[in-house]
Amino acid sequence: MLSVWVRESESLLAFPAIIALHAIGMGLLVGANIAMDLRVLGFAPRIPLSVLDALFPVMTIGFWVNAASGLLLLLAYPAKALTNPLFYAKLTLIALALVAARTIWKRMRGSRETVGKPVASKLKLLAGFSLAMWGAAIVAGRFLAYTYTYLSAYDL
């Protein structure tokens, strides 16, 4: 039912609203994560590392908006995504990016003095990795629309 509604409803509140939400959620999650990575890499050095967890609520909202809207898009066109290896690559890249964000925060929480002190190069490497994973996840997501073999299960 939900699948048919998302796919076939003429309402702008169906498919169009869901892809719009998916873009907004991405902006919040990836954008806030980029802000954290940039700080770890040494930009905006006067932001104390210890307050970067203030960004987590923004990232969490972005994540759940996109998990929900992504699930609806998957329900609408399950065969389109599930038969495309790029879809699994995208999910893997997102998982790696989330693990990187968690690891960065765990390592930072321990460090007391945070303003102006140079960040360990290992952590910087992780921040670079995080940026790369989000970039790759976005590329995978965009290319999904151009590389599918089957739009619906009827085409299988």
Place this chain on the structure above:
Amino acid sequence: MDPVLEFLEAWLKDTYIHHLMNENQWAWPVSESLHFMGLSLLFGIVALYDLRLLGFLKRLPMDALHRLIPWGVLGYCINLMSGMTFLAGRPDQYIHNPSFQIKLLFMTGAGINVAVFYLMTYGLVKEMGSGMEAPVRARIAGAVSLACWTGVIVCGRLLTFFRPPAFYWCFWC
């Protein structure tokens, strides 16, 4: 049809970018990928500053957070350029598309808002650290910015559903 727009469309269709976008099958998704990365930079960073102006994320020092704004501007530049490749690639799909025109209006709104903010309000919040509350004028700027950029994203995603010739629209015709 408006002669100015007719000229613009003909000119765009004669550009190198137009041919590249239509002849290389990967040009469009590559441009889109850049556009979405720019979106994340611009919207993500600017939304954080807007939210801080509005009174959220108060533990972040406002002045230090502002140092990330140039990255948002970088996102804006990436999107202006990648956006131009779409416009050059299929000008007929964009120029008279109501969703595209409203998107440009939201961008103009965001532009005016940011100009007013830096001319009249930024001085009030420039030195503010963590925990401090921005004055009402700055909160309004934050709310308008957040609303405009959200509108830009929504219109951008709705473009596909309002394509000419099914939809053919402009304020002046």
